[in-house]
Amino acid sequence: MTNATQGIDLGLGGKSALVTGAGAGIGREIARWLARAGCRIGVNDIDPKTAAGTVEELRKAGSEAISVVGNVRDEDAVATLVGDVVRAFGSLDVAVNNVGMNANRPVTPLLELEAEAVRDVVDQNLVATTICCIAEARVMAKQRSGVILNVSSGETTRPSVGLVAYGAAKAGINHLTMSLADELGPLGIRVMAMAPGTTLTEKVREVFSEEHIAGIVQSNPLRRMTEPEELGRMAVFLASDLARCVTGQLVLADAGAHLSRNRPANADP
């Protein structure tokens, strides 16, 4: 029997991890937590400055990190940055496809929605995530091991008015996750999705008024909102050996928002 004082080996020491959109927000926090768990991190962002900022912070904390700048909507850029991580660290063990969001578009009622805006949101969320999964799975299939974590949204559990394209694109990510888990499982690859509720990132604090945030807090069963670092903890758990029998799952980290009957409109930016 294991001695309770021995501690728990997460199985992440020395593993190679790629996190997309890790220059800010949830992605940066996931990169921090995977680094704390012992991973070497490929920090992707479209913005070279913020990617460099995350790399510098991780290195100062004693972790190995490299910057792999690129737009994850672009297939060639993704192939290059995945290749750069493998060249630097020798493998790709964990891949977190975090880039998404409503592509900085305002909330739009269905009757005012234009096809170009729908394409943009689907591209930023579903297409980019799919492109990343393909490039990552090609490497992991050769290794016969790996973990892919896609960042979805609590929006997929209950629709909000004005977020139809975003919700549909994220729901597509949930299905993609199940399909890939089924197809890639025999190759030793686990695939999961994490669904944040409205999360207190810098951007959310900028966009939402204090009253709106207070309304979300009040409507959530836990009477709080998701903190970015809670997605970091979740990523470590799902990527680790603690979850080694888990695949094809959507895991919510939303302070119970999916149970709430009186959530304010458009709670997910």
Ligand SMILES: NC(=O)c1ccc[n+]([C@@H]2O[C@H](COP(=O)([O-])OP(=O)(O)OC[C@H]3O[C@@H](n4cnc5c(N)ncnc54)[C@H](O)[C@@H]3O)[C@@H](O)[C@H]2O)c1
């Ligand atoms: N914040 C929330 O409340 C919330 C809720 C549910 C789901 N999510 C999901 O969590 C993920 C992260 O959201 P966030 O709030 O941390 O976003 P954020 O805007 O704070 O950070 C996103 C990062 O991704 C980078 N980025 C954007 N487009 C890119 C691209 N094409 N290629 C490479 N990098 C790119 C940005 O430069 C930025 O650093 C998204 O998928 C989002 O849909 C967020």
